[in-house]
Amino acid sequence: MSKLHFTTLFILIFFSFEIYSQKKTLQAKSTSENITIDGKVNERIWGSAAIAADFIMFEPDNGKPISSDKKTEVKVLYDNDAIYISALLYDNEPDKIQKELTNRDVFGVSDHFSVYINGFNDGQQDFRFFVSAAGVQMDCLATEDYEDFSWDAIWDSEVTITEFGWAVEMKIPYAALRFSKANKQTWGLNFMREIKRDVQKYTWNRIDTKIGAIIPQAGILEGIENIKPPTRLFLIPYTSAYYQESDIGSDRTFKAGLDLKYGINDSFTLDAILVPDFGQTKFDNAILNLLPFEQRFEENRPFFTEGTDLFSKGSLFYSRRIGGAPSTEPTITEQEEITNYPSTVNLINAIKISGRTEKGLGIGFLNAVTEKTKATILNAANGEVRKEVIEPLTNYNMFVLDQRFNQNSSITLVNANTTRNGEFRDANVSALLFDLNTKANTYNLYGDFKYNTINTIQDYDGFKTEIGFEKTSGKYRYGFSGKYVSENYDVNDLGINFYSNYHNAYAHGSYRIVNPTKVFNTFRINEYINFEVDNTSKKLQTGAFGTEIKARTLDNDTVELLLEFSPFETFDFYEPREYGKYVFVPEKIITIFNFTSNDNNPFTIIVQPAFTKYNEKGRNTYGFYLGPKYRFNDKFSLAYAAEYTKMNNDRGWVDFDDSGVVFAERNREILQNDLIGKYSLNNKMTINLTARYYWSYSKNHDFFTLQNSGYLTPNNSYTLNKDRNFNSWNFDLSYSWWFAPGSEISILYRSYGLERTRVVEKDLSKNIKNIFNSDLTNVFSISIRYFIDYNSVKNKF
Structure with a gap:
């Protein structure tokens, strides 16, 4: 090749790159x-x-x-x-x-x-x-x-x-x-x-x-020059009325309050709620939870969902802690019983300030205060009634500094603090995070260090650290990471974390197409390996190899497949519910397939079968999800979802007795039905229907005692009934009208009920009958929110 041709080729390549990147x-x-x-x-x-x-x-x-x-x-x-x-x-x-x-x-x-x-x-x-x-x-x-x-x-x-x-x-x-x-x-x-x-x-x-x-x-x-933005001050007063009725009686409630949004300057905004009202937020999907961990609920309260990206840094903020369940239970004698234990704590007020400076410094501050909450206790022997504080006046505080640079990287400092009045538990967690990318966004280096201090009857502290590297561009991508979590790592006063006292190694590699082929519009396959080892016993708690495939066909149907192999004996360090104990988990294979049809069609469907096979006689889990939806026209649609899971010879903790930790071999079934309907009168007025029926049972048939080795031996002396039957019903019918920018009238009818019993009823029709014959609670409510822009008011007067 001549020098002229080489120079011409170089110039063409150079300018093609410049054109591409311009x-x-x-x-x-x-x-x-x-x-x-x-x-x-x-x-x-x-x-x-x-x-x-x-x-x-x-x-x-x-x-x-x-x-x-x-x-x-x-x-x-x-x-x-x-x-x-x-x-x-x-x-x-x-x-x-x-x-x-x-x-x-x-x-x-x-x-x-x-x-x-x-x-x-x-x-x-x-x-x-x-x-x-x-x-x-x-x-x-x-x-x-x-x-x-x-x-x-x-x-x-x-x-x-x-x-x-x-x-x-x-x-x-x-x-x-x-x-x-x-x-x-x-x-x-x-x-x-x-x-x-x-x-x-x-x-x-x-x-x-x-x-x-x-x-x-x-x-x-x-081209935007010499603008003078107006004052950012918005007031959102609201009023709401509730009528509630159940077998116990009826109740009428009227509430009024105010949300405030104020632009402190061009970058930062203050949000505050005074006399909060969350009565019309979506209901929680309660389940029969037999795991050693609490059920994690989605946040549905607007104040805690709007503009909270800064507070999600480091995963130290679980907003349902604020106004959630009390943190303690009362101490009672054999003659006493708890007659009233509030399931939630009332929120008094909350504020947040968030924004980002011209130089890329993001600052977030959130503070919330919840009220003192008491349980009522009855002494059956003498009829005396007393009250005991189960959650004192509590202050929750989040503070975040997030410095961005080079258009794609950041270093973040996070602090989460929970302070309870009196002698109750206090907690503080701090975290340093980094997320660094090359200028071309081709490689990523990330990591964190988190440290917690808990002040309670016996003070303790813990930490967690992680570092990872990824190739983030091209058809072929890969990454690997490692983490170490100390025994006393605990962020659960304002965050949520289930696992501690382990170290981990993870690696993955993937391939994807970036343009359609003769078969697929999109296609991605990912291979991964994941190992977790308990710090104290050095035993394996996770050892898995997995394959994930996700593709969209030329007809725009989506197909997904997960295959995960755990070919090693592992141990569960949480199911025994006792410090230092662990239980053997056999080798297993997990398979999940998902088909989602093109949602452009009036009729669409999601089909998802799943199967888990354990290396233990008769122990397996299979499930099936079916989600058809029909769009009758642009205004009206109905969607139904049925999810069924069957666990054969599942094993889990049930109790403690003189022999130690008691496990049961049990059969379980879970059935959930959801119906979602939508009718839009126009683009600002909608009628919505959400109904959910959930039923699950756990039937024990053999009992075991957990040995120090982590293995189970038969326990033929345990005879207590620890079976569970759980029924839940939720029904919401709502009307929403955005009658002005930021202003809404909402009318809601809600019906719900819950039944828990030790008597397992496998007849579905009888379970449905039982839940509707139980003490259903019916609520009718009307809420009006009106958005007021200070500038509009100022201009009128």
Whole structure:
């Protein structure tokens, strides 16, 4: 090859790389004209604004330019209050545009347009705003590993279906964003269009799926100058009324309170709740829990879900601790019994401050106070009644410093503190985290060190540390990590952690396609190995090899397969419920298969069989999940889910006796049925139905005594009945109307019941009859929340 040819080739390669890596830039245009958000894009000023076009496919065929009959044109205007976005989304078959009506933040079967805004252009966090072709809004705060759709901003949008496709207009107030104080703004910006019937997504600035990070691959928005954002002060007063009725009697409750959001400056926001009311939050899915650990519940209270990405750093914050179950039980004599033990502790108030500076420093502060709670105790011998404190006045505090740099890396300091009044247990946990990525987002080094101090009857402390390395780009990826957890590692006062006193080694390698083949639209296979060893006994508690496969076919059906082999004898250090004890767990094989049909079809279905085989005679577990859904039209849909699990010759702890720790061999069955219905009157008014019936039993047939070796020997003298039969019923029928931005009227009818017994009833019809003949509680409630923007009030007066 001649020098000229070599130089030419080098230049072509170099410039092709530059073209590939170049970020698109869009100029925002200033306007003094009043922009009406009606989806018609007919104001004169739009005609002179710069156009963002030439969208590129994000998935499945990454890098493919959008076709001319699907061209997309986006423009941006701004004034002192907000930025305005218009989008013309061309479609050669507008009658095929998907536009299902859903609740807010539910994507559904719809085409979507979205804008991703990073006000600091630091490649770290997006404010994302979506609108569907049905006019439904969705929004979230997004980092590379977290999308918080519980965050709800106040912004306007309208869409229209046209002869050429559909059109969008959006108004996003500066109060919904965070950016620097610079006179000339430079923001990270990207637009995304989803064509649902083709299961395709396109972005304005190309996102290369060979690279692990998405946010740093945004384009640039320039042109916003000399803006003076208004004061960010929002008041959300609410009032609610409840009527509750059961066999015990009836009760009427009226509540009123206030949520407050205040922009301390351009970067930080104060959120506070006064006289909290969580009566209309989703019910918890209670189960028959025979594990040595508490059941972990999802958080449904808006204050603890909105904008909490900073507080999730280090996994030290389990918000259900705040206002959850009391931390102690009363001490009683043989003559006494507990007649009233509150299941939850009342929250008095809570505040949080969060935000990020122009230099990438994220600061989060959360404080909550719960009230003193007492149990009632009756002395059966003399009839005396006394009360004992089971949870004192308690203060919960979270503090987070998260410094981001190089657009893709961070170092984080977290502190979680629980202080209880009086002589009750106090706890403090601190953590240092790091997440470092190469400039090209090809490799990642991460790790942490966490240290806890517990002040109780006998003080103790513990720690946990982990380090890991991963290749995060390309078709072939791999990673490995190791961790050490000390015996007294305990974060359970404000966090949740089940396992301690072990060290671990983990490694994985994966292959994926980044463009469709003749068989698959997407395909990924991952191989992993995982070993955990108890620190004290040096015995293996986990030893597994696994294969995970996930693929989407050309018909956009999804297929998943998990195969996990545990070919070693392992030991469970938690099931015995006694310090220093452990129980043998035989070798096993786990198989899980999942098929999910293309959700563009009116009828969709999820099928998931699972099977676990132990190297022990007659011991196995099999389960089956079936989830059909039918979308009658864009307004009405019904979904049903049935989940069944059968455990044959399962073994678990049941009691303590003179011989020591007692285990039982038992048969178990679990059945759960869910019915979910949705009828949307329009994009702001919805009727929702959620019903759940859960039944489970545990029938013991043989008993054993746990030996110091970890193995079981028969116990023929144990005769107590430790069988369990558990029935649970929940029913919610609700009406929601977003009658103004950020303002909602909600009407809820709720019915629920719970039955626990030692008598196992295997006849399903009798179980259903028993739960409906039990003391069902019925609640009817109305709640009104009204959003008040200080600036709107100020302008009116």
